[in-house]
Amino acid sequence: LREVFEKRLNPPELLPESFDATQHKFNRFLAALIPKSTTDSSDEGFFSAGWTEEEVAEVKDHIRKHGLDSATGEDAVLYGEILEIPNDALAYLCNECIRRRDVIALESCILKLLTLLIHKRITKWAVARGLTPDYQNGFREGYRANNNPFILRCVKERARANGFTVYVAAVDATNAFPSTDHPTLWLKLIRMGMGGAIFD
Structure with missing residues (x-):
């Protein structure tokens, strides 16, 4: 997924004066050393445990409440169709995508479901650690x-x-998210304890 979304980023062409240029360069160097496969150090397995049918059901409930009318991707599959797929099958599909590091399809409703599962798992981790x-x-x-x-x-x-x-x-903050410095972000997340298949 990373390669797909990196193309959409919008980092500043020139480093703002408020940035520490030396630290920025050092962060890029350190981030390049993060292994392709990391270890989940959480006892709960936040970033390595597969998604369960219950987690898929929770995400389906969220979608029913907040986004059934969301636009489809190029595959033209609607959320309504995805909600009809059994929870165990969706959990298997999403777990396989993470395990095999496959991209589903850019901006499809299945990808949105997968990223919502990731978001909810990260949120549980952040709440459990008092990070938010x-x-x-x-x-x-x-x-x-x-x-x-x-x-x-x-x-x-x-x-x-x-x-x-x-x-x-x-x-x-119009350009806040696409202009985030990703090497610094990845380093910060690693230092906070992230690691494992979902992080990778």
Whole structure:
């Protein structure tokens, strides 16, 4: 999957002045040393255990609640058709894709299902390790992105009531994800304890 998605990345052409150029170069060097096959060091097997029928059922429930009308990929297969596939068959397919490192098909609903399984497994790992901070509402189950505007409103009202000034900055994060420096990201994830077939 990595090679497929790397083509869609949009790193900056020139390294921003705020970056430590020496550290950036060193991170690229270290990331190149990450083996193609890593070891899952988690006792729970977050990154090496195969997906279960129960996990597939959980993802199917998520899709039913949030995305049945999602666009199809080039294969023109709808989520509704995928939801009819038995959970054991979908678990087997997704496990084989990870084991064999096969790409399913770019932007198909099956690929979206697989990436949702990966997302849920990483989320469970992050929660179990206390790695997701409270302010990351968009990445925490049961939280929503509108929690932060509510908090900001409370800050504003409290500041007004107490005669304080509040300064707020709006950051344009339009290119945040495709421009993420992947060598630095991979190193950070390895240092946090990621490793295993799903990480690979």
